[in-house]
Structures are given as structure tokens and as C-alpha cells.
Amino acid sequence: MNTEIKPPAANSSSVFRNWISFIGMVVAIGALFAFLLLFVLDALAKFSNPYVSILTYMGVPGFLIGGIFLFFFGAWRERRRRAKGIGPMSLQIDLNNPRDRRTLVTFVCGSVVFLMLTAVGSYNAFNFTESVTFCGETCHKVMKPELTTHNHGPHARVACVQCHVGNGVSWFVKSKLSGSYQLYAVAFNKYPRPIPTPISNLRPARETCEECHWPQSFVGNLDRTFNYFQSDVSNSPYSIRLLLKIGGSDPTRGPVGGIHWHNLPGNTVEYIATDNARQKIPWVRVTDASGKVTVFKTRSFTNDISKMAIRTMDCMDCHNRPSHRYLSPERAVNQAMALNKIDPAMPWIKTNAMYVLTRKYATDDEASNSIASLLTARYPDDARVKDAIATVQQIYSDNFFPEMNASWSSYPDNVGHMIWPGCFRCHDGLHKTEDRKLTIKANDCNACHTILAQGAGADLDQLAPAGQKFKHPGGDYDGACTDCHNGGP
Ligand code: HEC
Ligand code: HEC
Ligand code: HEC
Ligand code: HEC
Ligand code: HEC
Ligand code: HEC
Incomplete structure (x- = not known):
């Protein structure tokens, strides 16, 4: 070659x-x-x-x-x-x-x-x-x-x-x-x-969530029971059964409207938040399918909106915790008690479990040890305390992350309204049109969900298909739920 x-x-x-x-x-x-x-x-x-x-x-x-x-x-x-x-x-x-x-x-x-x-x-x-x-x-x-x-x-x-x-x-x-x-x-x-x-x-939800859950996929109602135990010596139970009006947008599959109305194709809901966490929303603009525009705002909001960031509402404005849900100690303990993993017959156990969960700990190990010693000291001769300790330790390690300061109190959850403003950021009765004639629906406890049953024991067998007036345990109250409830003690 x-x-x-x-x-x-x-x-x-x-x-x-x-x-x-x-x-x-x-x-x-x-x-x-x-x-x-x-x-x-x-x-x-x-x-x-x-x-x-x-x-x-x-x-x-x-x-x-x-x-x-x-x-x-x-x-x-x-x-x-x-x-x-x-x-x-x-x-x-x-x-x-x-x-x-x-x-x-x-x-x-x-x-x-x-x-x-x-x-x-x-x-x-x-x-x-x-x-x-x-x-x-x-x-x-x-x-x-x-x-x-x-x-x-x-x-x-x-x-x-x-x-x-x-x-x-x-x-x-x-x-x-x-x-x-x-x-x-x-x-x-x-x-x-x-x-x-x-x-x-x-990334906007349209391009992530809606790959799997498109708005036409919602239909009908969702039946959910919330179980609570009060902070008294006998941990008095109280439950509420709600029929959540998920709603839908496909008339061939059911009525159009309901909770997912905000995301109906054709509807645009925009808002201005005055804080980084988007918990304070004084201004809302709705554009419906026919192009009609309605602006709702609180009385005190008189700012010039041309300088403010307007956000279009999408799935994440309600479902901001679809994947990372840190249960509040209240909800986690209620759930464990309802499932008998913590025996509700133990006196003051609701109060004590909440107390050990909400103390400050530097690490998971420290929390685990303290939970064990505090509860053992509180129930020295009670064989049921072993299961209670194991369950409370599990609740802690699943929902509290002291090294990252992450827990229910660091991350608002916008679905609901009991411990975070959630829906009531707009549905609080204070958002009205300029002439103050129209209000974003509020105060009607059967607007977004029907209260099917509430109370304890036999009360829960009495279903009210058209909904019933809310009976607050321990008597009537005044103000927003978040004024008194925060998921903790
Ligand atoms: C790759 C597909 C996929 C993507 C992307 C996705 N999901 Fe889901 N989602 C699912 C599946 C599967 C379930 C479980 C359905 C079931 O349990 O019946 C689910 C369940 C849910 C539920 C019901 C949860 C419950 O407690 O029952 C909500 C709410 C939800 N998704 C919201 C979202 C949101 C918001 C996003 C965007 C941030 C999203 N999903 C993105 C597949 C997806
Ligand atoms: C106005 C607030 C709001 C918006 C906006 C919203 N949702 Fe929901 N969605 C809810 C509520 C409330 C429920 C029922 C309670 C729950 O799942 O905790 C629900 C339920 C669901 C469920 C469970 C349905 C079932 O039948 O089990 C899925 C999945 C879901 N939403 C996905 C989405 C997706 C995807 C978007 C965006 C296209 C969206 N949602 C927009 C409030 C909203
Ligand atoms: C179903 C959709 C979905 C999945 C799956 C998902 N995330 Fe998220 N993630 C979200 C949403 C929505 C937020 C909150 C966004 C907001 O509030 O702006 C979030 C927030 C976060 C945050 C900010 C801190 C916090 O706790 O909110 C981090 C970090 C994160 N995700 C990491 C991850 C990691 C790691 C994984 C996989 C192990 C994951 N995510 C899986 C939807 C998802
Ligand atoms: C950013 C503000 C905002 C938030 C947050 C919000 N909504 Fe709305 N919602 C509206 C507006 C505006 C309307 C339309 C008001 C009207 O025309 O009366 C509406 C209408 C509705 C309707 C009536 C739909 C119909 O069929 O006419 C329901 C039900 C509803 N919202 C449920 C919820 C629930 C549940 C949440 C919380 C998970 C929520 N909304 C959070 C702004 C909001
Ligand atoms: C704007 C819609 C809307 C209105 C109005 C509304 N709710 Fe709700 N409510 C919800 C949603 C959404 C949830 C959350 C469901 C979930 O977590 O899956 C909820 C949850 C609840 C819960 C369970 C809370 C928890 O987290 O343990 C109670 C109790 C409740 N509502 C009572 C009421 C009462 C009482 C009123 C009337 C003052 C009312 N609601 C008005 C939408 C509404
Ligand atoms: C003025 C303060 C106040 C307001 C406002 C308030 N609550 Fe309560 N709520 C209480 C007190 C105090 C208890 C008794 C707590 C206990 O014994 O554990 C209670 C108990 C409850 C319970 C029984 C479970 C438990 O934690 O004991 C539910 C459910 C409840 N409230 C729902 C609501 C809802 C939903 C709203 C808003 C519509 C609301 N509350 C508004 C003070 C308030």
C-alpha cells in the first residue's frame, strides 16, 4: 500500500x-x-x-x-x-x-x-x-x-x-x-x-398537571369525612361529612360548574397578591367565555394596578401541595386516633400528642427520644402508650423536618380554609364589584360542599342531601376559621 x-x-x-x-x-x-x-x-x-x-x-x-x-x-x-x-x-x-x-x-x-x-x-x-x-x-x-x-x-x-x-x-x-x-x-x-x-x-400547570388531569376530566362530587377529637379529657369525637362539589366542564358527562369552574375552558380568573406567599389577594378579575369582564376587590384596595404583577389562576393556586403535603399535627393525630393507632380512650391523649409534636427539636433523633420519654412519663402504667409512642414518632418523621425547617407551618396549603386562608382568600365576602353590588360567593357553607352529616355517633347516620347548617363544636363562633385554627395547639 x-x-x-x-x-x-x-x-x-x-x-x-x-x-x-x-x-x-x-x-x-x-x-x-x-x-x-x-x-x-x-x-x-x-x-x-x-x-x-x-x-x-x-x-x-x-x-x-x-x-x-x-x-x-x-x-x-x-x-x-x-x-x-x-x-x-x-x-x-x-x-x-x-x-x-x-x-x-x-x-x-x-x-x-x-x-x-x-x-x-x-x-x-x-x-x-x-x-x-x-x-x-x-x-x-x-x-x-x-x-x-x-x-x-x-x-x-x-x-x-x-x-x-x-x-x-x-x-x-x-x-x-x-x-x-x-x-x-x-x-x-x-x-x-x-x-x-x-x-x-x-412551569404553568397547563403544561404539566394537565398532561394527566385535563379540565374535562373532572365530574361530579367527592364524598369526604373529616374526623376530629377535641382537646378535653375524653378526647370527644366530632366528625363532619362533606360532599365536595368538584364539578366539571364537559356537559356530556355531568353538570358544568362547581369547584373547577375557575379552570373551565373559556374562563380566565386573574388576581393580584400583595405578599410573596400569595396569601393576601385583594383584587380579582374574571373574564368569561363571552368576553365579559368583572373585577372584584376589597374596599381598602385602591392601588394603581398597572404597576402590579397580575397572575392567571391555575391548578397550583389551589393545589399548591399536590405532592408535598406536610400534615398539621392536628390532622395527623386526628387521623391516627380515628384509625385507632392511638387509642382515643386514653385520657387527654389528643392534647398530649399535640404537645409532644409541636415542641422544638433540632433533629429527628432528638424528637424521637423526647416523644418516647415525655409520653412514657405521662402514662407510666398504661400498656397502650407503646403504640401511641410509635405512631407519634412516625407522624413526626413523616411530616416534620427540623434540619430543613420544613413542616406544615412553613408551607401554606391552599385547598380548603380551616388553617390557611385558601379559598377564603377570595371567597370571604369582602371582594365586591366597584358598585359593591356583586360579591364573590362566600359564607354559604353549602356552596362549595354540602354538609351531609356532622357530630358524633348516631348523628352521622342522619344524612341531609340538601345540606345543613354548620354546628360548630362547643358553640357558635365569630370570624374566619383561621382566626382561631392553625393546625397546631
Ligand atoms: C404523570 C401524570 C400526572 C401528573 C403530571 C400530575 N398528576 Fe395528579 N395524579 C396522577 C395520578 C395517577 C393520581 C392518582 C389518582 C388516584 O389516586 O385515583 C393523581 C392524583 C391527583 C390528585 C388527587 C389527590 C388526592 O388526594 O386524591 C390531585 C389533586 C392532583 N393529582 C393534582 C395534580 C396537580 C395539581 C398536578 C400538577 C402540579 C398533577 N396532579 C400532576 C397523575 C398525575
Ligand atoms: C379553585 C381551586 C381549585 C383549582 C383552581 C383546581 N382545583 Fe382541583 N380540586 C380542588 C378541590 C377543593 C378539590 C377537592 C378536594 C381535594 O382534592 O382536596 C379538587 C380535586 C381535584 C382532583 C381530585 C378529583 C377526584 O375526583 O378525585 C384532581 C385530580 C384535581 N383537583 C386536579 C386539578 C387540576 C389538574 C387543576 C388545574 C386544571 C385543578 N385541580 C384546579 C380545587 C381546585
Ligand atoms: C405532582 C407534581 C409534583 C411532583 C411529582 C413533585 N413535585 Fe415538587 N412541587 C410541586 C408543586 C406544585 C410545588 C409547590 C410550588 C409552589 O408552591 O410554587 C412543589 C415544590 C417543591 C419544592 C419546594 C419546597 C416545597 O416543599 O414546597 C421542592 C424542593 C420540590 N418540590 C422538589 C421535588 C422533588 C425532589 C420531587 C421528587 C421526589 C418532587 N418535587 C415531585 C409539584 C410536584
Ligand atoms: C383568586 C381568587 C379565588 C380563589 C383563591 C378561589 N376562588 Fe372560587 N371563585 C372566584 C371567583 C372570582 C368566582 C366567580 C365569582 C362569581 O361569579 O360569583 C369563583 C367561583 C367559585 C365557585 C362557583 C362556580 C360556579 O359554578 O359558578 C365555586 C364553587 C368556587 N369558586 C369554589 C372555590 C374553592 C373551593 C376554592 C378553594 C379551593 C376557591 N373557589 C378559591 C375566585 C376565587
Ligand atoms: C369557597 C368554597 C367553600 C366555602 C364557601 C366553604 N367551604 Fe368548607 N371547605 C372547602 C374546601 C375546598 C375544603 C377542603 C376539602 C379538603 O381538604 O379536601 C373545605 C373544608 C371544610 C372543612 C374541613 C376542614 C379541615 O381541613 O379539616 C370544614 C369543617 C368546612 N369546610 C366547613 C365549612 C363551613 C362551616 C363553611 C361556612 C362558613 C364553609 N366550609 C364554607 C370549601 C368551602
Ligand atoms: C373564635 C374562634 C374560632 C373560630 C373563628 C372558629 N373556631 Fe372552630 N373551634 C374553636 C375552638 C376553641 C374549638 C375547640 C377546640 C378543641 O376543643 O379542640 C373549635 C373546634 C372546632 C372543630 C372540632 C375539632 C377540634 O379541633 O376541636 C371544628 C371541626 C371546627 N372548630 C371548625 C371550624 C371551622 C370550619 C371554622 C370556620 C368556618 C371555625 N371552626 C371557626 C374556635 C374557633
Whole structure:
């Protein structure tokens, strides 16, 4: 064979023919290959995530640029060497020379292995960053609250990225930037505790939640019973059975309207919040399917709205805890007592369980030990205390995360109105039109749900299909539920 890759006479040969440029070229080609592969994987994946994007758009291009730099650096160095009259460090391969042949074969095999390893490595890195393990466990301490609550929630089998990033190309850039900031924040221990919400650049629900729950999928009512135990010596039970008017938007499947009215196709509800957590909403604008616009606001709100951020209401304005629900101690203890995991016949157990759960602890272990010793001291000769302790410890580790300051009290839950304003941010009777004639529906306890039954024992067998007046345990009250109820003691 007479093929010869041989530079012409030294001074006229290309300055790129040198080993440094050559290595640069190989690195650049490898990086380009990895980039194309990751790009295709990322684009084809149903759901993308920021970490793959970091790898694809920041990590791999780093190697590409490095390779290109070496390529030109080699040429520059070669030119200087020649200018100084040092002989060319040129790349000469003579296939007739056995040594050159061996070098070339080794090099070609090496390159193939290098490219294959790049492919396997890229693919594995891609799969890993897509997984719940990566999102939830890699930065274990930081994400422990979210991972734990996620695993106990209705979305345990939905991957983190399906809600946090979603599908398609348009969110690449945003998620890439915030993703790399997150990595930085974790690496340098700069993250806030608790992690603040609302997440400012969370993708609109239309492109995440509605991939699985589209508005036409809602229909009918949902029957839920809430069980409570009061804070007296006998832990008096009280229950309320509500028929929640979920409602719907598909007239072929049921009546149109109800709780999901806000998201009916054609309806737009917009609002202004005056605090970061979106708990204070003095101004609401509704545009219906016919284009009619109605503005509701509180009497004291006279601000110039042109300077304020207007948000369009979507699923997350009510379901802001679809996956990370931190039960309040009140709800968790009520639930455990209703299921007999904590025996409701133990005197004062509701009050005592709430007390041990709401003391300050620095770590999960400290909480666990204190819960055991405090309850044992309170019920020294009671065999039932063992189960009670185990249950309360479990409630603590599922819902309280002292290292991250995460618990029910750090994250408002906007579904409901008992311990957070929730629905009553707008449905409080204070939001009216300019002429004060129309009010956003409020005060009617059977507007959003029907009170089917309430009380204890036999009361609960008396169902009232049209709903009944609310009987507040312990007598009537004045004011919003949140004035007195906060989920804690
Ligand atoms: C069903 C959708 C969904 C899934 C699945 C999901 N999240 Fe979330 N996540 C949300 C929503 C909605 C919020 C609150 C957004 C807001 O209030 O702005 C949130 C908030 C967060 C927050 C902010 C702190 C907090 O507790 O609210 C972190 C961190 C987080 N999620 C991490 C994760 C991780 C890690 C996973 C997977 C283990 C995951 N998420 C799975 C929907 C989801
Ligand atoms: C990948 C599909 C998927 C996505 C994305 C998704 N969900 Fe779900 N969601 C489910 C499944 C599955 C269930 C469980 C249904 C069941 O239990 O019957 C569920 C249940 C729910 C429930 C009922 C919970 C309960 O306590 O019964 C709510 C509310 C909900 N999702 C809201 C949301 C919101 C809000 C988002 C967007 C942040 C979202 N989902 C995103 C699949 C999804
Ligand atoms: C005005 C507040 C509000 C908005 C906006 C809202 N929901 Fe709901 N949704 C509720 C309430 C209240 C319930 C019933 C109580 C519960 O699940 O805790 C409910 C129930 C659900 C359920 C369970 C239904 C069932 O039959 O089990 C799903 C799923 C759901 N919503 C998803 C969504 C999605 C997706 C969106 C956005 C398109 C959305 N919701 C918008 C308040 C709202
Ligand atoms: C951002 C403000 C806002 C929040 C928060 C809000 N709503 Fe509404 N809601 C409205 C407005 C505005 C209307 C339309 C008022 C009217 O025309 O009387 C409405 C109407 C309704 C209706 C009547 C629908 C129909 O069929 O006519 C129901 C039921 C309802 N909301 C339930 C809820 C529930 C339950 C929650 C909490 C989970 C909630 N809303 C939270 C603003 C809000
Ligand atoms: C704007 C709609 C709306 C109105 C008006 C309304 N509720 Fe509710 N209520 C809800 C929703 C939504 C929930 C939450 C259901 C859930 O958590 O799944 C709820 C939950 C409850 C609960 C259970 C609370 C808990 O978390 O343990 C009680 C009790 C209750 N409502 C009583 C009332 C009473 C009394 C009134 C009248 C003063 C009233 N509601 C008016 C929407 C409404
Ligand atoms: C003025 C204060 C006040 C207001 C306002 C108030 N409550 Fe209560 N509520 C109480 C007190 C005090 C108890 C008795 C607590 C106990 O014994 O555990 C109680 C008990 C309850 C209970 C029985 C379970 C329990 O925790 O003991 C329910 C359910 C309840 N309230 C619902 C509501 C709802 C829903 C609203 C709003 C519509 C509301 N309350 C408004 C003070 C109030």
C-alpha cells in the first residue's frame, strides 16, 4: 500500500499538523458526538430535566471548547516554533513504516473505544439525572422533606421532573439556568431553609398537571369525612361529612360548574397578591367565555394596578401541595386516633400528642427520644402508650423536618380554609364589584360542599342531601376559621 499521510516540505506544511492540535481535534469530535447524542435523547424524552440539560449544554460544550482551544493552541505554538527556526513538530504518518502503522492502529482503536465510552457514559448520565433517585436522594438532606412527602402522596409514582420541568423544548433554557443554580446552591451550602415557595418559575400547570388531569376530566362530587377529637379529657369525637362539589366542564358527562369552574375552558380568573406567599389577594378579575369582564376587590384596595404583577389562576393556586403535603399535627393525630393507632380512650391523649409534636427539636433523633420519654412519663402504667409512642414518632418523621425547617407551618396549603386562608382568600365576602353590588360567593357553607352529616355517633347516620347548617363544636363562633385554627395547639 502506498498511502502516505505525509506533510509536504516543512515550511509550507499546515501549522495544524502537530500532536497538540491533533489531540484537541479528537477531544472536540468526541464532545460533539456526546453532545449530539445527549441532545437527541433530551429532545426525544417525554419529560426533560435541568440536570441533563446542564450536562448537555454546559458540561459537554466545555470539552468541545477545550478541544477547539487545544487545536488552535497547537497551531499557534507550532508557528512560533517555526518562526524560531525549530524544526516542525509535525504529524507525519508513513504507512510503510511499521512503527507508524502500529501507532495509527492503536490510535484508531483508542478513538473507537473513546467514542463508545462517551456514548455509554452519556446515556447512563442521562438516565440517572432523569430518576427520582437523582432529584430526591442525591442531595438527600436538602430534598428529604420533599422526597418523603412525595413518597406518601398520591403522586408517588410520578417522577419529580414531570411536574417540575415538563415536556418540550421551550422550557429548556429556564430549567437549565435554575437547575445549575440549584447545583451551585447545594454545593456551596447556600440554600435557604425551608426552601421558599411559591417557586417563582414553576412551569404553568397547563403544561404539566394537565398532561394527566385535563379540565374535562373532572365530574361530579367527592364524598369526604373529616374526623376530629377535641382537646378535653375524653378526647370527644366530632366528625363532619362533606360532599365536595368538584364539578366539571364537559356537559356530556355531568353538570358544568362547581369547584373547577375557575379552570373551565373559556374562563380566565386573574388576581393580584400583595405578599410573596400569595396569601393576601385583594383584587380579582374574571373574564368569561363571552368576553365579559368583572373585577372584584376589597374596599381598602385602591392601588394603581398597572404597576402590579397580575397572575392567571391555575391548578397550583389551589393545589399548591399536590405532592408535598406536610400534615398539621392536628390532622395527623386526628387521623391516627380515628384509625385507632392511638387509642382515643386514653385520657387527654389528643392534647398530649399535640404537645409532644409541636415542641422544638433540632433533629429527628432528638424528637424521637423526647416523644418516647415525655409520653412514657405521662402514662407510666398504661400498656397502650407503646403504640401511641410509635405512631407519634412516625407522624413526626413523616411530616416534620427540623434540619430543613420544613413542616406544615412553613408551607401554606391552599385547598380548603380551616388553617390557611385558601379559598377564603377570595371567597370571604369582602371582594365586591366597584358598585359593591356583586360579591364573590362566600359564607354559604353549602356552596362549595354540602354538609351531609356532622357530630358524633348516631348523628352521622342522619344524612341531609340538601345540606345543613354548620354546628360548630362547643358553640357558635365569630370570624374566619383561621382566626382561631392553625393546625397546631
Ligand atoms: C405532582 C407534581 C409534583 C411532583 C411529582 C413533585 N413535585 Fe415538587 N412541587 C410541586 C408543586 C406544585 C410545588 C409547590 C410550588 C409552589 O408552591 O410554587 C412543589 C415544590 C417543591 C419544592 C419546594 C419546597 C416545597 O416543599 O414546597 C421542592 C424542593 C420540590 N418540590 C422538589 C421535588 C422533588 C425532589 C420531587 C421528587 C421526589 C418532587 N418535587 C415531585 C409539584 C410536584
Ligand atoms: C404523570 C401524570 C400526572 C401528573 C403530571 C400530575 N398528576 Fe395528579 N395524579 C396522577 C395520578 C395517577 C393520581 C392518582 C389518582 C388516584 O389516586 O385515583 C393523581 C392524583 C391527583 C390528585 C388527587 C389527590 C388526592 O388526594 O386524591 C390531585 C389533586 C392532583 N393529582 C393534582 C395534580 C396537580 C395539581 C398536578 C400538577 C402540579 C398533577 N396532579 C400532576 C397523575 C398525575
Ligand atoms: C379553585 C381551586 C381549585 C383549582 C383552581 C383546581 N382545583 Fe382541583 N380540586 C380542588 C378541590 C377543593 C378539590 C377537592 C378536594 C381535594 O382534592 O382536596 C379538587 C380535586 C381535584 C382532583 C381530585 C378529583 C377526584 O375526583 O378525585 C384532581 C385530580 C384535581 N383537583 C386536579 C386539578 C387540576 C389538574 C387543576 C388545574 C386544571 C385543578 N385541580 C384546579 C380545587 C381546585
Ligand atoms: C383568586 C381568587 C379565588 C380563589 C383563591 C378561589 N376562588 Fe372560587 N371563585 C372566584 C371567583 C372570582 C368566582 C366567580 C365569582 C362569581 O361569579 O360569583 C369563583 C367561583 C367559585 C365557585 C362557583 C362556580 C360556579 O359554578 O359558578 C365555586 C364553587 C368556587 N369558586 C369554589 C372555590 C374553592 C373551593 C376554592 C378553594 C379551593 C376557591 N373557589 C378559591 C375566585 C376565587
Ligand atoms: C369557597 C368554597 C367553600 C366555602 C364557601 C366553604 N367551604 Fe368548607 N371547605 C372547602 C374546601 C375546598 C375544603 C377542603 C376539602 C379538603 O381538604 O379536601 C373545605 C373544608 C371544610 C372543612 C374541613 C376542614 C379541615 O381541613 O379539616 C370544614 C369543617 C368546612 N369546610 C366547613 C365549612 C363551613 C362551616 C363553611 C361556612 C362558613 C364553609 N366550609 C364554607 C370549601 C368551602
Ligand atoms: C373564635 C374562634 C374560632 C373560630 C373563628 C372558629 N373556631 Fe372552630 N373551634 C374553636 C375552638 C376553641 C374549638 C375547640 C377546640 C378543641 O376543643 O379542640 C373549635 C373546634 C372546632 C372543630 C372540632 C375539632 C377540634 O379541633 O376541636 C371544628 C371541626 C371546627 N372548630 C371548625 C371550624 C371551622 C370550619 C371554622 C370556620 C368556618 C371555625 N371552626 C371557626 C374556635 C374557633
